[in-house]
Amino acid sequence: MTATGTIDVAAIRSRHRIEAVIAASGVELRPTGKSLMGCCPLHEDHTASLSVGGIPDRFHCFGCGASGDVIEYVARLRNLTFRDAVAYLENDHDLGMPSAHRAPASPLPQPPTIDVAPERAWETNELAWQRWTRPVNHEFALSWLRNHRGLDVAPVEAALESHVVGHTGAAWAMTTRHLSRAGVSDDELLALDLSQRTRRGTLIDTLRGRLVVPVRDSEGHLTGFIGRQTLENSHGPRYRNPTRTAVFDKSTMLYVVESHPGRPAHVVVVEGPLDVLAVAAAGVGANLPVVAVSTGGTSVSRDQARHVSALSPQRVYLALDGDPAGRDGATRWVDLLHRQLHHPIAVADLPVGRDPADWIADHGPKGLRSLLTQARPPAYELAQLAPRRPGATAATAFTPHLWRKSLHDHDRPSP
DSSP: OOTTSOOOHHHHHHHSOHHHHHHHTTOOOEEETTEEEEOOTTSOOSSOOEEESSSTTOEEETTTOOEEOHHHHHHHHHTOOHHHHHHHHHTTOOOOOOGGGOOOOOOOOOOOOOOOOHHHHHHHHHHHHHHHTSHHHHHHHHHHHHHHHOOOOHHHHHHHTSOOOEEOOSOSSHHHHHHHHTTOOHHHHHHTTSEEEOTTSOEEESSOSEEEEEEEOTTOOEEEEEEEEOSTTOOSOSEEOOOSOSSOOTTTOOEEEESSTTSOOEEEEESSHHHHHHHHHHHHHTTOOEEEEEOSSSOOOHHHHHHHHHHOSSOEEEOOOSSHHHHHHHHHHIIIIIIITOOOEEEOOOOTTOOHHHHHHHHOTHHHHHHHHTOBOSHHHHHHHSOOOTTOOOGGGSOHHHHHHTSOGGGSOOO
16 A cells, blocks of 8 residues: 555565465365365355356356455455455454364465467367267256256257267266276376366266356367256355366357357347246247357456457347346446447346246246347446446446336337
């Protein structure tokens, strides 16, 4: 902190490395991919949900969603304000948790240093995908979606002539053993986040008991997987994607599924991979060409916005979940995609507490067309982004539904 009270955040981060601070708080960190993983102390976490250093100087929990830098971590852990968290770090306070929860002191582990060539990473991921889409695994994935989410993706697979879902199976190390027999080394398995090392030093599967979808880059290379937990009574995070690897970076990745390959289509941005599958399936069922897209949550980077803009010149529809996080995410998309990149955009408001997969399960494929038909221009989000005059009423005092009432029907976009 300078004499004028200004905080040099970069200097704070440099003096207090996030890996060391989190380890000092009692979290046992283990190397996975290009990051470290441990149990998150911010919620009841019995599996390694906390990723540290996957993005330099940042942490992210796949379980509770907390993320940020070292200052944010201390603020959350000790329930402090931003400035108090800085003072806490600078004064070298003990960050430790009660001794019953503290891991034994040990040298801070380092992520694997092996460099896996992109071609080798793509090849290894394909081997895993072939394993997870064997008939028994694939049929289990289809059955789970039908029975637990009311979602039939068979029409999408028929349209694409390829599998869009698979399943890892429930065994602890089946994929690890399979890939090892295929010639994949332990270091490669760890570097690609396909395996994790246990306290006994053995390797187990990173994605165990999960429905998986493949994430591919714009050239079709398989860069990683998103796994959705299907085991009952599991304490792990509901969703799990790779930490940063040689070919996977969450800040640039997009999970994309087309309903009608080769046909002009509207892009529909949603939050989760099951929402992507639901929108694509509804597009096939309603004969409505769409490209369903997810960043794996509500966050979006400029690179991801540019990629979405390049998918189609037509209007992009935002259909994020009907909750505060979804509304905040829509505002970020409007800022990057519409205000900065000047791409046409419309916002589809979902009922409170509902996501696109829920909506389509309730209303069928035609529900997608009605959702997009009722989408509105992004007036609410633009108001959120506009500079406010002193004393002006905050845009957050309104809701998107109030903005909708102010729009004439002919102002609304139609798919």
